[in-house]
Amino acid sequence: xxxxxxxxxxxxxxxxxxxxxxxxxxxxxxxxxxxxxxxxxxxxxxxxxxxxxxxxxxxxxxxxxxxxxxxxxxxxxxxxxxxxxxxxxxxxxxxxxxxxxxxxxxxxxxxxxxxxxxxxxxxxxxxxxxxxxxxxxxxxxxxxxxxxxxxxxxxxxxxxxxxxxxxxxxxxxxxxxxxxxxxxxxxxxxxxxxxxxxxxxxxxxxxxxxxxxxxxxxxxxxxxxxxxxxxxxxxxxxxxxxxxxxxxxxxxxxxxxxxxxxxxxxxxxxxxxxxxxxxxxxxxxxxxxxxxxxxxxxxxxxxxxxxxxxxxxxxxxxxxxxxxxxxxxxxxxxxxxxxxxxxxxxxxxxxxxxxxxxxxxxxxxxxxxxxxxxxxxxxxxxxxxxxxxxxxxxxx
Amino acid sequence: xxxxxxxxxxxxxxxxxxxxxxxxxxxxxxxxxxxxxxxxxxxxxxxxxxxxxxxxxxxxxxxxxxxxxxxxxxxxxxxxxxxxxxxxxxxxxxxxxxxxxxxxxxxxxxxxxxxxxxxxxxxxxxxxxxxxxxxxxxxxxxxxxxxxxxxxxxxxxxxxxxxxxxxxxxxxxxxxxxxxxxxxxxxxxxxxxxxxxxxxxxxxxxxxxxxxxxxxxxxxxxxxxxxxxxxxxxxxxxxxxxxxxxxxxxxxxxxxxxxxxxxxxxxxxxxxxxxxxxxxxxxxxxxxxxxxxxxxxxxxxxxxxxxxxxxxxxxxxxxxxxxxxxxxxxxxxxxxxxxxxxxxxxxx
Numbered sequence: 001x002x003x004x005x006x007x008x009x010x011x012x013x014x015x016x017x018x019x020x021x022x023x024x025x026x027x028x029x030x031x032x033x034x035x036x037x038x039x040x041x042x043x044x045x046x047x048x049x050x051x052x053x054x055x056x057x058x059x060x061x062x063x064x065x066x067x068x069x070x071x072x073x074x075x076x077x078x079x080x081x082x083x084x085x086x087x088x089x090x091x092x093x094x095x096x097x098x099x100x101x102x103x104x105x106x107x108x109x110x111x112x113x114x115x116x117x118x119x120x121x122x123x124x125x126x127x128x129x130x131x132x133x134x135x136x137x138x139x140x141x142x143x144x145x146x147x148x149x150x151x152x153x154x155x156x157x158x159x160x161x162x163x164x165x166x167x168x169x170x171x172x173x174x175x176x177x178x179x180x181x182x183x184x185x186x187x188x189x190x191x192x193x194x195x196x197x198x199x200x201x202x203x204x205x206x207x208x209x210x211x212x213x214x215x216x217x218x219x220x221x222x223x224x225x226x227x228x229x230x231x232x233x234x235x236x237x238x239x240x241x242x243x244x245x246x247x248x249x250x251x252x253x254x255x256x257x258x259x260x261x262x263x264x265x266x267x268x269x270x271x272x273x274x275x276x277x278x279x280x281x282x283x284x285x286x287x288x289x290x291x292x293x294x295x296x297x298x299x300x301x302x303x304x305x306x307x308x309x310x311x312x313x314x315x316x317x318x319x320x321x322x323x324x325x326x327x328x329x330x331x332x333x334x335x336x337x338x339x340x341x342x343x344x345x346x347x348x349x350x351x352x353x354x355x356x357x358x359x360x361x362x363x364x365x366x367x368x369x370x371x372x373x374x375x376x377x378x379x380x381x382x383x384x385x386x387x388x389x390x391x392x393x394x395x396x
Numbered sequence: 397x398x399x400x401x402x403x404x405x406x407x408x409x410x411x412x413x414x415x416x417x418x419x420x421x422x423x424x425x426x427x428x429x430x431x432x433x434x435x436x437x438x439x440x441x442x443x444x445x446x447x448x449x450x451x452x453x454x455x456x457x458x459x460x461x462x463x464x465x466x467x468x469x470x471x472x473x474x475x476x477x478x479x480x481x482x483x484x485x486x487x488x489x490x491x492x493x494x495x496x497x498x499x500x501x502x503x504x505x506x507x508x509x510x511x512x513x514x515x516x517x518x519x520x521x522x523x524x525x526x527x528x529x530x531x532x533x534x535x536x537x538x539x540x541x542x543x544x545x546x547x548x549x550x551x552x553x554x555x556x557x558x559x560x561x562x563x564x565x566x567x568x569x570x571x572x573x574x575x576x577x578x579x580x581x582x583x584x585x586x587x588x589x590x591x592x593x594x595x596x597x598x599x600x601x602x603x604x605x606x607x608x609x610x611x612x613x614x615x616x617x618x619x620x621x622x623x624x625x626x627x628x629x630x631x632x633x634x635x636x637x638x639x640x641x642x643x644x645x646x647x648x649x650x651x652x653x654x655x656x657x658x659x660x661x662x663x664x665x666x667x668x669x670x671x672x673x674x675x676x677x678x679x680x681x682x683x684x685x686x687x688x689x690x691x692x693x694x695x696x697x698x699x700x701x702x703x704x705x706x707x708x709x710x711x712x713x714x715x716x717x718x719x720x721x722x723x724x725x726x727x728x729x730x731x732x733x734x735x736x737x738x739x740x741x742x743x744x
């Protein structure tokens with residue numbers, strides 16, 4: 001098989017192109033916030049703070065990371081995961097455990113940057129925490145996926161939904177597990193270490209630097225998403241997504257391939273969780289709810305399942321709408337037309353309708369790949385031999 | 397697809413992982429039996445008391461689970477919106493009975509109103525569910541599996557939003573028309589509300605079982621579930637049959653909704669998510685697609701939840717939800733087909 005590499009001659013060129021484009025955008029935002037905005041007049045500052053605050057932009061990068069992770073599961077392998085927030089929570093708590101004075105039974109410092117006077121607890125270097133966060137969530141992906149991936153795909157949706165509820169609930173109730181305070185309950189774990197990257201310490205107000213860091217993480221995720229997709233494993237995922245039976249006939253090991261997609265997809269959530277925890281300086285259990293899972297899913301669906309760029313655009317758009325767009329546009333409309341709509345309360349309707357309408361009218365998303373478009377509109381093709389259901393009602 | 401795939405899989409002898417799975421299953425069962433037995437010996441009276449509360453909730457779960465199982469049986473869709481339909485029905489009953497008719501205290505007139513609103517709520521549930529099917533799911537019947545599932549999730553959000561706009565974001569207390577009377581039977585208390593739940597849900601469950609099992613419509617439903625194309629050739633109106641199934645499911649959710657509002661005494665917009673998951677667990681526990689399985693599963697989940705919340709030796713209410721999901725996940729590992737269903741494991 002080694003000599004049967006696919007002809008992706010263009011891939012290298014494309015990689016360079018997107019890398020340049022992505023770094024340009026990130027660089028412009030960084031420079032704008034470091035050099036231009038502090039010296040501009042208050043009106044410009046106010047506009048940027050309201051519509052494109054650096055905080056929201058950094059959060060967008062986290063959302064991109066998350067959406068790309070979910071895209072590996074939903075978009076590449078075609079498995080529906082409705083509890084992706086569990087990985088976010090797990091990643092966040094890894095950061096909480098390994099980078100803060102919280103676990104005061106221990107006193108470990110491994111290249112960490114503990115604040116002065118907070119030596120107790122575990123303090124690892126931020127890179128190590130990122131890696132461990134990824135590994136930890138991958139293990140959980142294996143635990144969740146292991147028993148369920150053998151079942152029908154709908155059951156996976158349900159079990160992931162269950163885990164998406166259990167894990168945040170565990171975090172919320174985890175202040176007393178057999179007498180141990182594991183997660184500090186609803187208060188969460190605050191006061192994370194300030195990351196020390198090659199001697200540069202990111203303080204509380206180093207938002208542009210933090211933005212740069214999460215952008216790098218998102219960029220890396222884009223890179224890996226593209227490379228994985230073109231690789232042997234990625235092609236196996238796409239084959240399974242399109243036709244399991246045909247794929248298994250061609251020698252694709254179904255279970256192992258699905259399994260790997262689930263574990264690798266989980267890593268994105270874990271790393272994103274660590275990044276988010278560093279960004280806000282702590283991890284709080286009540287943030288992790290079902291709505292987050294659905295928003296990430298909507299991002300993947302909106303942009304186009306399986307297409308990295310579609311997902312990036314979808315994530316950017318929806319994350320912006322969710323954090324500032326809905327409030328700001330709402331205010332603008334209310335001020336202009338003198339109305340009193342409470343726009344943020346339409347969040348549920350927005351995301352719900354988005355999912356329904358996309359599935360009804362543009363299943364492949366707004367920026368689909370040609371391949372996905374064909375998969376999602378299969379019913380329109382000539383397909384006379386529909387395989388029928390074999391479930392029965394009642395015990396007959 | 398299942399049958400073709402399973403044909404390829406070679407039959408293997410028992411391997412270690414299967415044996416380990418079996419052993420761990422027996423261990424889980426042993427732990428549960430020990431836990432229940434200990435509590436029974438410890439305080440038999442409390443055990444029976446808690447069981448009655450469990451059956452009380454379990455009957456409501458069964459009504460909701462019925463909707464999941466019917467819909468899954470006929471179009472193989474996990475209708476994620478069903479829990480929220482139940483929520484919307486409970487809100488509807490609150491708006492009509494408590495707000496519009498002003499029935500806030502026990503009286504003969506209000507009991508009559510309760511019965512009328514029960515019918516109204518069931519109709520409401522049926523109409524909403526049929527509308528959802530007509531607008532969203534029908535177009536996606538031949539689409540890839542992912543599409544209707546995502547649509548159902550979206551629909552659930554839309555319904556939640558409706559509930560949010562209707563009652564607001566905080567749970568609302570309902571002044572029930574049912575008196576808080578409690579009867580003593582040899583040291584065991586049974587609330588009047590529990591009796592009402594028995595009196596309302598059991599006939600409804602029997603009625604639905606009768607419809608599916610004995611009537612012409614029911615036969616059409618079962619035929620459609622088995623093979624849509626063949627049913628169409630036999631002169632069954634498949635679309636109408638599926639609509640009818642959704643109507644029954646919606647009516648069951650409606651009955652559960654009004655009963656919940658009247659007995660538990662609160663309605664809130666995010667009730668559906670929780671209850672939907674519990675009900676789906678019940679449906680899976682009984683064997684999804686199996687009508688009696690849903691009822692059995694609902695009762696079992698209600699009992700387990702009540703044991704966990706109410707018994708002296710238990711994890712307590714904090715872990716109630718986790719307990720239900722743990723059941724779901726254990727089921728997926730050990731018996732994905734449920735207690736009364738066939739194995740639905742896809743050989744991969």
